[in-house]
Amino acid sequence: MSFTFDQLKAIVRTYANKGAFEPMLNEAFTTPHQKRLLAKLRERSYSVWTEGNAKLPFLSFSGLPGEGVCPGAGECLQFCYSFRSWRNTAPFMRQFQNSLLLDSVEGRRKIVNDLDAALNKRKFQKIIKDGKHVDVRLYVDGDFRNTGEIRFWMRVLAERPHVRAYCYSKSLHLFKQLSEQDFKFPPNFMLNLSTGGVHDGLHDSMQTLPYVRGRFAAGPVHASPLKLDKAQKRVLTTWAKDTYGGRAVVCPGKCGDCTTAGHICGMSQFKGYTVVIPKH
Numbered sequence: 381m382s383f384t385f386d387q388l389k390a391i392v393r394t395y396a397n398k399g400a401f402e403p404m405l406n407e408a409f410t411t412p413h414q415k416r417l418l419a420k421l422r423e424r425s426y427s428v429w430t431e432g433n434a435k436l437p438f439l440s441f442s443g444l445p446g447e448g449v450c451p452g453a454g455e456c457l458q459f460c461y462s463f464r465s466w467r468n469t470a471p472f473m474r475q476f477q478n479s480l481l482l483d484s485v486e487g488r489r490k491i492v493n494d495l496d497a498a499l500n501k502r503k504f505q506k507i508i509k510d511g512k513h514v515d516v517r518l519y520v521d522g523d524f525r526n527t528g529e530i531r532f533w534m535r536v537l538a539e540r541p542h543v544r545a546y547c548y549s550k551s552l553h554l555f556k557q558l559s560e561q562d563f564k565f566p567p568n569f570m571l572n573l574s575t576g577g578v579h580d581g582l583h584d585s586m587q588t589l590p591y592v593r594g595r596f597a598a599g600p601v602h603a604s605p606l607k608l609d610k611a612q613k614r615v616l617t618t619w620a621k622d623t624y625g626g627r628a629v630v631c632p633g634k635c636g637d638c639t640t641a642g643h644i645c646g647m648s649q650f651k652g653y654t655v656v657i658p659k660h
Contacts, residue, residue: 383408388466389446395479396448409469417469424481426474428494430520437636438515439498441491442471443522444479450523452550456576456598459659462521475521482529492536499543513544513568515646517635524551527558538566546570546646548596550577556586565591570646572596572655587652593645594653595624596631601658605633608658620656628654 387408395401409418420426430440443449445462453460465471481487495516498504504514524530530551537545549555549571556579558565573583575597586592599616601608608616613630620628629644636643644650 382410382414383469385463385466388472389463392444392446393448395444395476396446414469417473421473421477424477424487424490426470426477428478428481428491429498431498438517439495439504440517440520442475442478442520443482443525444475445522449479449525450550451525451554452523452552452577452579454550454576454578454580456550456574459598465521471521479522482525482532488532495536495540499540508542514542515636515643516543516545518545518547519549523549524554527554530554530558531563534563534566534569537569541566541568544568544570544646546572546593546643548572548574548645550574550579552577552579552582552586555589556582559586559589570648572645593648593651594655596645597624597654597656598659599656603658605631605657608633612658616656616658620654624654626652626654628656631655631657633657 387404391401391404391408394404405418405421409415428441430442432438432440442462445460447453447457450457462475478491481491499508499514507514518533524533524547533545537543545568547570552573555571569591570593571589571591572593573586573595575583575595583595587594597620599619601612601616603612608630616630617628629638629650632638635645638644638655639647641647641649644653644655
C-alpha cells in the first residue's frame with residue numbers, strides 16, 4: 381500500500397473544495413495495480429451499483445465519505461467504518477467515481493441507466509413480477525451533499541414504484557429544508573435519522589415527517605454488530621430507551637434478518653423505533 385488514509389482524506393477534502401485533486405491521486409497511487417484502478421476511475425468503468433452480499437443483500441449505491449462530502453458529519457468522522465474499506469483501493473475508486481458521476485447530467489444519466497440495467501436482471505424481475513419491491517440502499521458510504529442530490533434521487537424513485545429505497549443520513553438540514561418548501565417525497569423512500577452528526581438536534585422535530593422512519597443510533601458499545609453477546613445487547617437497548625425514549629431494537633448486523641417481514645430500517649411499520657448498533 382503506497383498511500384495513507386490521511387492522504388486519501390486530504391484528496392477527498394480537496395475534491396470537496398473544488399481543488400486540484402488529480403495530482404494528488406497520481407502521487408498516492410503508484411504501483412502498477414493501483415495505476416490500473418486509477419485508469420478505471422478516469423474511464424468511469426467501475427460498477428455504479430453493488431448487488432449485495434451476506435451482510436447487505438440489497439442493491440446499493442455509495443459515494444465518497446469524509447469531511448466536505450458528508451455535510452452533516454460530526455463525531456462519526458472519528459469512527460466511520462467507510463474509511464476502513466479504503467484498505468483496498470477499489471472501494472475508494474468506486475466511491476470517487478460515483479461522486480463524480482453525481483456532478484454532471486451525463487453522470488447522473490449513467491447512474492440511472494445502470495440502475496435500470498440491474499433491475500432488468502432475472503433475479504430482480506422475478507421479485508417485481510411477484511408484486512414485491514426491490515430493496516435499494518442509498519449511500520452505504522457517503523451522504524447527500526446538497527438538496528439537488530436529494531431531488532435527483534427522489535425523482536428516480538418516484539419513477540420506479542417497484543423499488544423500495546432507504547438510507548441513513550446525517551444531512552438532516554437538507555431534508556428539513558426541502559420539507560419546509562413542501563417538497564413531496566415519494567412513498568417508496570424511507571429516511572433513518574443517523575446519530576453522531578452536527579444536526580442531531582433536528583431529530584425530534586423530524587420524527588413526524590411521513591418519510592422518516594426513526595433514529596438509527598450508535599450506542600456505547602465497541603464491537604462488531606455480528607458478534608454482540610446478550611449483555612452487550614441489553615446495554616445498547618437500555619441506553620437507547622433511556623436516551624431517546626420509546627421502543628428500541630438492536631440491529632443484528634445483517635440487513636433483512638431483524639424481522640420475518642423485512643428489514644426494520646425500510647419499513648414504515650416500525651416508525652418511531654430506535655434501531656441501535658455498537659460503534660464499529
